[in-house]
Amino acid sequence: MAKKITPTETERCIESMIAVFQKYAGREITNSRNTLSKTEFLAFMNTELASFTQNQDPGVLDRMMKKLDLNSDGQLDFQEFLNLIGGLAQACHASFTAASQPVKKM
Amino acid sequence: MAKKITPTETERCIESMIAVFQKYAGREITNSRNTLSKTEFLAFMNTELASFTQNQDPGVLDRMMKKLDLNSDGQLDFQEFLNLIGGLAQACHASFTAASQPVKKM
Numbered sequence: 001m002a003k004k005i006t007p008t009e010t011e012r013c014i015e016s017m018i019a020v021f022q023k024y025a026g027r028e029i030t031n032s033r034n035t036l037s038k039t040e041f042l043a044f045m046n047t048e049l050a051s052f053t054q055n056q057d058p059g060v061l062d063r064m065m066k067k068l069d070l071n072s073d074g075q076l077d078f079q080e081f082l083n084l085i086g087g088l089a090q091a092c093h094a095s096f097t098a099a100s101q102p103v104k105k106m
Numbered sequence: 107m108a109k110k111i112t113p114t115e116t117e118r119c120i121e122s123m124i125a126v127f128q129k130y131a132g133r134e135i136t137n138s139r140n141t142l143s144k145t146e147f148l149a150f151m152n153t154e155l156a157s158f159t160q161n162q163d164p165g166v167l168d169r170m171m172k173k174l175d176l177n178s179d180g181q182l183d184f185q186e187f188l189n190l191i192g193g194l195a196q197a198c199h200a201s202f203t204a205a206s207q208p209v210k211k212m
Contacts, residue, residue: 008155009125009154010126010155010191011155012122013119014194014195014198015198018195020119034203044116049114079192082192082196090188092124097140
């Protein structure tokens with residue numbers, strides 16, 4: 001029998017990013033399955049990152065979409081999606097690092 | 107009692123990337139806990155991405171480290187680490203997309 005190989009945490013994470021992107025990019029049948037339309041992007045944000053979006057001004061997601069859409073085609077491709085995930089991970093990591101620094105005495 | 111909130115797949119993935127980076131960055135006590143030294147990078151690659159590294163020429167990891175180390179300080183910070191994960195995800199996604207394209211008839 002073939003040995004079952006358990007993926008590592010990093011491999012699972014890479015698989016997850018691809019699966020999540022495919023899931024939301026494939027929602028609208030009128031839109032390419034390889035990109036997120038504005039509607040698909042909003043569905044992704046409001047479902048997968050609801051804890052981030054729920055306290056935001058409604059214009060924030062519009063501005064995020066515009067900023068992420070580097071080639072201004074009104075769609076987010078996988079690289080543009082990765083930039084979003086990377087930006088959020090970077091922000092979380094910075095906040096985590098700052099919180100774990102010892103407090104300087106006055 | 108406080109309601110337990112289950113993280114979404116995307117949130118879990120962001121947490122994983124930070125946890126994995128911290129785990130390997132904190133290995134050597136003589137090196138900063140916020141960056142991966144060459145030794146820590148090799149430990150990460152040979153453990154977390156062993157299925158990728160096992161068939162590679164030994165020089166590949168050296169070249170990868172040099173290419174990822176954008177500011178050439180001999181260390182990988184979290185952003186440089188994210189570029190690696192993003193690059194691998196992009197390569198997997200491209201291969202997945204190509205494999206799911208219908209084969210053109212001659």
